Structure formats: C-alpha cells, structure tokens
Amino acid sequence: MELIYNGVDLDRYERQEPCCTLPEEYGMEPGAQLVGVVARLEPEKGHPTLLEAWPKVLQSCPEAYLLIIGEGSRRAELERQVSELRIAHRVVFTGRRDDIPAVTAALEIAVLPSYREAQGLTILEAMALRRPVVASAVGGIPEMIEDGLTGLLVPPRDPEALATAIVRLLRDHSLADTLGRAGHDMVHDRFCIELMVKAIERIYDRGARCVRLTDAAAS
Template identity: 35%
Template structure:
C-alpha cells in the first residue's frame, strides 16, 4: 500500500546533517513508491535542494517551538496531501506540527531525535511520548538510553542509525594523489584527517595535544577539513604548542569525499556525546580506519581493534597512542579500512536505514488501521 508521508523541516533555515538526512530519506522513500512531501521554509536551503532533487515541497515556517503562525497552514497541508504519516525531526518542530498532525487525525506520527539531550521537563516528556507522537526514533542507542532515563517508556522508542549513501559517497571525482598534492601532504607522510565544524566539542584541541605528544616519532601531517568559530583559536594554539608545521588547514570543502580519500587515518576526537557521527560512516565508506571516542553513538559504529580504534574523550595520550599505532602499521590501516567498509555497507548504509524506517512506517500504520480510533476517523 502506497502511503503519503509529510517530512517536517519547517524550522530549518540553513543546511546541516539533519537537513541532508531528511532529503536523502525523502528521496529513498519516493523511489520506493511513497508519496512524499517536505514541509519547509520558503526560499531556504532545504526547499531549494528538494526542488533540485524533484521532491515535492509545501511552505511552512516554525521559528520557535510555540510559533503558531503556520499551524493552520500545516493542517491544510496535511488535508491537501491526505497525509498518512507525519515525521518530525527537530525540537522546534515538535509542538506545532505535532498538534497539527494530532488535530487532523494523522494515524502515524513519528518523532526522530537526532540530538543527545533529554527532554527539558516531565510535562514535555509526557506530551511528546504519550500525546503528540505515536512512536519515537533515535539515531543511536546512546540517545535512546537518554530518553528512557528522562521518562520515555522503552517500548515507545527504537533506534535507527543514520545511514550513508555508501556507493555515491565512494565515487570520488579527484584522485587521492592529486588531493594530497593540492593540500601539500608529502608523499612519505601519513595523513591524519579531522573533518567537520571547528568548534570546542569536536576535539581539535585534543588532537593538537596528541600531535605534540607524538612529536616526530612518525612522519605525520594532520589535515583539518572544515571551518568554524574556533578556527583562528586552533591555529594560534598550534603555533603556541610548536606543532603548527604539522597541521594543514584545508578549509571548508564541498567535496569532502575527495578530501577523506586522501587521508590515511580519519579521526573523530569529539568531546561530547556525538549522536551518530556522519564522519565515522564516511571514513568507513572510503575504507579508512577511524579513530573515535568512547562517547555517544560512536562506539556503536566503530568496532575497537577491528574497524578502527577508540579512546576516552579528552584523553590526548590515548588518542596519540591510537594514531601512533595506525601510523606505524600500513597493513593494519588497510585491514581496518576494509573491515570498516564491510561494516558500513552491512549496517549503516542509506538503504539499510530506509529499510528500517519503511518497516516502522508500515508496522505503525497497520497497527493504527486496526484501531477503533482510526476507523472512527475514517468515518468522520
């Protein structure tokens, strides 16, 4: 049975991992025969990108959690498109779109939790988990455990990890040697990459400390791919610590897959509970060993000693030890990279994620269709 799905992105004004997740999921569902509409802000990145992809959009804006201006519009969208499933992805979209879906009698109302934080109050926990949404999805078991600890019943929430389009991501457009030359990585050096926003929680400072510990023990170049509020701070700190000559600041790149392909090791030294790091999956998709931290959802993806290595967060000596172990063993890098590729294909691909979400949609819809409330709504 073909179902009509509304993916809600009305609170997103720019681009990021969750926005890409919504677009990729919508595209996959459309290819499987679902009638998918994305509720999004007019003139913003999600709408523009959705139109480029040929996805249906409907204009709606929620700027604050209690911004009711487009409540009526959201209800009209649900009626116009005869929506069977409303899927919400962000905290600002939980209340107004949630009530719109509830008022219109949408049988399946899904809340995906992409961040590692608990709900702020007991009332909020009850409202989201028992009233507004029929099911909750978390992007890692770590996030699921956080919601259970704040009062969500275990049988109301399940984990579906983010998925990477492995085949598409692995199709690089510039060969690794060319990228290494462009970045200035010497041929005989091991390139250690860190990818993402340069901000305190991403662990760039810990990587600087690890580089200082390792010193000249191995021929290493550390490549920082990305930009962010702490970029100048990290550059200054690298100079103060005497490791600036070992670091290459590559800046923001649209072709992050080309950049990762030029690395020998990918590091994700996050100091916070990274919910489900896309970079971990991207490194694995390009057959790179990944060094991550024992925090958040990262240990659910990296098998320590098989697909990569894990270190405690903010532990520079442990991070240095892991990097050094890989820097000194090309065979280990290759074997871990191959194992990582096999693991991401089997467990964390975009198609695997979509399979699980599709199964969830069908299961919840079948359950709702058999309920007395749903039959009453159909008759009204």
Template identity: 35%
Template sequence: MKIAIGLKRSGNYAPIFCSTREGGGLEEELEANGIGYLLLKRRRFSDVHKFKPLIDLLREEKIKIIHSHNLGSNLWGSIVGSIARVPVLIAHKHGQDYSTLRSLVLDKIVANLSQKIIFVSNDERQAFIQRIGTDPEKCVTIYNGISIDNPGSPPEEKTRNDYGIQKDQVVIGIIARFAPEKDHETFLLAAREVLRTNGKFTFLLIGDGKTKPSMQKLSKDLGINNNTIFTGFVDNPREVLPIIDIGCLTSKREGMGIVLLEYMAFRKPVVSTNAGGIPEVVQEGINGFLVDPGDYKSMAGKILELARDVNLRDRMGQEGFSILNAKFTDTIMVNNIEKLYDQSLEAAGVTKE
C-alpha cells in the same frame, strides 16, 4: 533531504518536503529529484501564521505521516500535525544537547504528541528515555546511512599536491565543524605527541566554525604549525578523504558521528573518542580504536600504532567498509524508516493508500 530522496526512489511513499528556509540549492535539488515541496519562509519563532499553508496542505492532501527532524521542527511538526489531525507524527532526533530546561520542556511536548521518536543511536535513545521519562516502546533506533558510492573523487596524488603534502607523509585527518564539543584541542595535543617521534606526518583539519581561530593559534603555540593544515569549509569532503590514512574524531559528545561512516566508506581506520553513540559504529580493535574523551596521549598512541603498520590500517579499513555495508547504508536507513511508517500506520488503523 536524503530520506525524502530515498523514499521517492523506492516508490512506496510520496514525500512532500517542507522547510522554513530557502536558497542554497534546496529547490533545485528537490525539483531534480521530482519531490514536491513547501517553503514556509519563516524567520522568527513568533511567525506562527506562516504555518497556515502547511496546515491547509495537510488537510487538502490528507497527509498521513509527518516526519520531522530536530528540536524546533519536531515541536512545530507535532503541534501543526495535531491541529490538522494527521494520524501519525514521527519525530527524529540527532545528537541533541539535553542540558537545558528549554530542551527538556520542548522534548516533553514532542514526546507526548508523537506516535514514534527516531534516534540515531541506542545511546541517544536511552538518554532520552531516562531524561524525559517517555514510553520506551515509542522510541526507536534507526542508524544514519550514507551512499557507498564515491563519485567525483579526484586522484589522490592531485589532492596531495593541492595541499602540498608529500607522498611519504602519513595523513591523519579530522572532519568536523569547529565547535567546543568537537574538542579539536585534543586532536592537536595528540598531534604534538605523535610529531615528537620525528615521523613524517601531516595533520589535516577539515571544516570551519567558531573555534577555528583559537585552534589555529594553539597549533602555532604547540609548535606544530608546519605539520597542520586547516582546510576551511570543504563542500564535498569526499574529495579530500582519499588522501587521509587515518580518520579521527575527538568529540566530547556525539549522537552517532556520521563522518565515521565516511571514513569507513573510503576504507580508512578510525581513532575516535568513546562518546555517545560512537562505539555503536567503531568496534574496538576491529575497524578502529576508542579512547576516552580528552585523552590525547592514548589517541596519539593509537595513531602511531596504525601509522607504523600498513597491514593493520588496511585490515581495519576493510572491516569498516564491511560493517558499513551491513548496517549503515542509506538504503538500509530508508528501508527501516519505511518499515516504521508501515507499522505506525497499521497501529493507527490507517491504510497507506
């Protein structure tokens, strides 16, 4: 959606958004931004006939580029695009698990049919090339980007009051869905180590998911329940970010970690695991610290180092904001995608008009 909106605003390409789902405000947002769309209302893998309206649209409008996202859409986008003879097929991959035979087979199909494959980090790109054995020239890294505006953020004092957090508490936050690969256990174990120093800390866990109940139980078992807050799902995390002093991520694997960009947008220093594409965002000792996945003691040590040094927090937060502006804004992302579109059309011998 963000890419479609960016393309529409730049005026260089006219996007048409296609989705297999509906609802959730999708249509309203597309219409508000003047973006044409097609909803296939596909429910099952076997609903192949639902793609006929898309094939008809591709042929009638003489669509020149299909840009799809993630495994299922990449597969069907490349197949449908080939049937409709769309000249440029671009697949976009985001932090996928390559451990299954199914993903290997489907990715090989996508790689063979696509002209270009976009990855959100160099780490993801290299892993794909090694696993699939595809031409490296076909694989391109374009980093995710976010808006650097902070509209609608409530005052920090109000948000602290809403969660019952005292002014003198240092707030350590993690924003991530509750899933095994996000490894909230490491965050809670680090919290226990930090709290053993008897400092004034609150640990804020923002998000929802299947491992949340077990993590709530772990918090109680560790005896840190009075210093941990599970917010549940937050529709707009930017409403909570102002009260976080230190942003954390404990993933075992990560394509890039877009939440890191959100921390940086709010000038927050980061303590994160050194996994996947994360070190392409968090520069050790510059805008944050990196620790090995699962190393909760090192994570606790880095949290304490930042908690005890306000000047260090401020300096790293500002460095993060500067890095964000230089590499990770939504404008930069859309510009890089448009350049790839231009190059791909030229390589296919097709004009933009």
C-alpha cells in the same frame, strides 16, 4: 521506540577516487602521511585534544601531516594553539571543502576526537572509503566502532592515548588495512542507506496499520 541510524550511500563511496592534489594545494611533501579530522571547528568536536596529541605523533612519525578539515567558531583559537605548540609546519587548516569524500579517501587515518557525539556520520563515511578510524569512545561512537576490530577507540580528552593510537596505525600498515576493510564491511552490513530507508518504511507501515485499525474500530 525504535532507533534508526543515519545511513551511508555506499555506491557513492565505492567509486570515489582520492584527491591527489592535496600536497600541491597546501605545500606538503609528496607522499606524506596524511591524518585528518572532518568536523565543525566547535568545542564539542575535540580539536584541542588532537592538537595536543600531535607533537607526540611527530616524535614517532615526523613525516606526518594533520589536516583540519572544516570551519567553525573556534578556528582562530585552534590556530593559536598550533602556533603555541610549534607544529604549524605539520598542521593544515583546509577550511570548508566541497570534495570531502575525495579528501577523506586521501587520508591514511581518519580521526574524530569528539567530547560528545550522537553518531558521527563522518566516521561512517571514512569507513565506507575503507579508511581506518580513531575516535573517542563517547555517545553513539562505540555503537559504530568495535575497538580493535573495526577501528580504534580512545578515551575523550586523552591526548596520550590518541597519539598512541594514531602512531600505531601509521606504523602498522597491515593493521590499518585490516581495520579499514572491517569497517567498510560493518558499514555495509549495518549502516547502508538502504537499511535506513527500510527501517523508516516499516515505521510508516506500522503507523498506517494502526490508523486503519483505529478507524475501523471507531466506525
């Protein structure tokens, strides 16, 4: 058995310009620090933990905004949580967008607080854009992020740890830049689409050889 990871088309992201209209679109202050999560609004994606962490982030970084990018069955529930936490002035639900790479490129930090995750393609896309990533240490995510080297890992369902990691990167721009560049290089070395295609081709080639050998033995 051979595991093949999803690959990222790096050429697409190398040329990507950030979306500059987000503050105007959503009534945010120009130059604000933007933290975002790109994920379906479904239970396994961990949005409640991120929202619970956000008041703690605002205590240290009151100028930050959280962008919830995506749609799903839990939107109304998450909006109620935002209201109950009294953080609506610093949380934006963008809904579904067609310019995810441009929006991701505009973020200072990309977050994925999932409770379970097979791979997390949005993490690789953020890394391809040199965005520092904070993510839960679940499923296949630790195979993509080496904690402290290519991103920051936190335990799932731990709002305190999540807030601490986000604040750390918002305050330490040098670390954020270092993680962003290291993550980009890692995606280039291990998760580019060319490697995925070559791995699939190897499997097909092996399968074809096995069929030829079987046919030859049977004749």
